[in-house]
Amino acid sequence: MIRNQWYVILESKEVDRKPRKFRRMGESLVLWRDQEGKVACLVDRCCHRGVALSAGKIVQGKVQCPFHGLEYDGSGACTCIPANSRIAAVPDNCRVPAYPVHEEHGWIWIWWGDAGTGRSPDTQPGDEVSTLAHNAGITQPESTPLYFPDIDGHFSMATVKDPWNTHYSRVLENQLDVVHLPFVHHNTIGRGNRTVVDGPGVEWIDGRMLYTYVFNRVDDGTPPRTPREVPVPPPDSDFKIELIMPNLWENRISGKLRIVAAFVPVDEEHTVLYLRTYQRILQVPVFRSLFNRMMCRSNLFIAHQDRRVVQTQVPRRSALRGGEQLIQGDLPIIEYRRKRDELLDAAAGERR
Ligand code: FES
Ligand SMILES: [Fe+2]
Structure with missing residues (x-):
């Protein structure tokens, strides 16, 4: 698998307003739609103590971990640690990797950017790719994915x-x-x-x-x-x-x-x-x-x-x-x- 590419990973109809778990790109991912219907894709692992976010629920467009209630937005940033109180600031490194999402033509693409979220199977032994770098940012795409130009709304x-x-x-x-x-x-x-x-x-x-x-x-x-x-x-x-x-x-x-x-x-x-x-x-x-x-x-x-x-x-x-x-x-x-x-x-x- 090649990093820094747009991959179709799902059809649009497979993602709804519930957190859904998918195994893709050798990783466990959680996808859901927020209040505006925009699709988010995070690595399915809470940065607190490793629980699957897909086992949680969506609260006001954010995914809430089922264990201690940490909430994450579509960018992977934790926005609330309930045990610290709702008004407490959340540390910057309290986040999970988020893959940029593009939805068009009934497909969902993710930008499988370099993230330190796991070793790419095509990387060589010795490459510096951390397996648990939760706070690493994903490289961002420079453009949207390409599709077949001959396919229009008449089909x-x-x-x-x-x-x-x-x-x-x-x-x-x-x-x-x-x-x-x-x-x-x-x-x-x-x-x-x-x-x-x-x-x-x-x-x-x-x-x-x-x-x-x-x-x-x-x-x-x-x-x-x-x-x-x-x-x-x-x-x-x-x-x-x-x-x-x-x-x-x-x-x-x-x-x-x-x-x-x-x-x-x-x-x-x-x-x-x-x-x-x-x-x-x-x-x-x-x-x-x-x-x-x-x-x-x-x-x-x-x-x-x-x-x-x-x-x-x-x-x-x-x-x-x-x-x-x-x-x-x-x-x-x-x-x-x-x-x-x-x-x-x-x-x-x-x-x-
Ligand atoms: S493991 Fe997710 S909130 Fe504690
Ligand atoms: Fe064939």
Whole structure:
């Protein structure tokens, strides 16, 4: 997991005005909505004596620890220590780490900034990251998260969640894998025995969004074209796969149908795959929701074809130089791994 990135971690509907506990990014987090509906996200551990804040309640938009009643606002600052009396000033270091939250498109992102809240699994042994630095501030984001610009209010949507027992990088890479289609999905989306992979074409947009173009075909005895030999379609065309670092993906199936996936890290060995259908084929509410439900079921069926294979991959976490014998068709995966290493290096540089 890469520090100093915006990660989709939940859907909007999963957070309400009660304190909710979620395991994400290898940490226990508590999320809730304040009186204005704004979402807050804190490390789920009271700075007094370590109780889970998610076991407490919300009092005037703040989370109250169930043990001795300390209250925290959305910035993680303790605003009241009842035993010291309501009028007593609260020491500045009486706080818990808070992750900046962004809510849009029915998703909740957190800025997983450097915080000293725990060792990032991608940091090296010896890195100075305290595991209990409760009073450390989180580095703040410089911008809001990126989303797919082609998705507008004309689409209706429905989402399914699917737990996978592997690192999120493996789940993500599976969605960039154009080689596996005729094998894993021989009876669904990979029908037709198109085993030869021309290209695939890849293109980075603004260094953050990767476009992949699929050119699979039946083996006619000719060698695959190289990535340089395949055409790069214009940016607004359909039939392509897009990746937004670090954990969002879109498949533009047609002008009226898209699948978006979020690869949400739970910890080093667990991921929740969110699969969302966006469509504007059907507008009448009853048909629309029927169609969306059907799409969710079919997406899940296809994801389970992937899951039974991907969960066997070792090591759990992928790596650019991990001893795997990669082939030309793996280019989108190689591009992802390169970018991931680049962002990990940048995050490590910011920490120094
Ligand atoms: S442990 Fe939370 S108030 Fe004491
Ligand atoms: Fe697949």
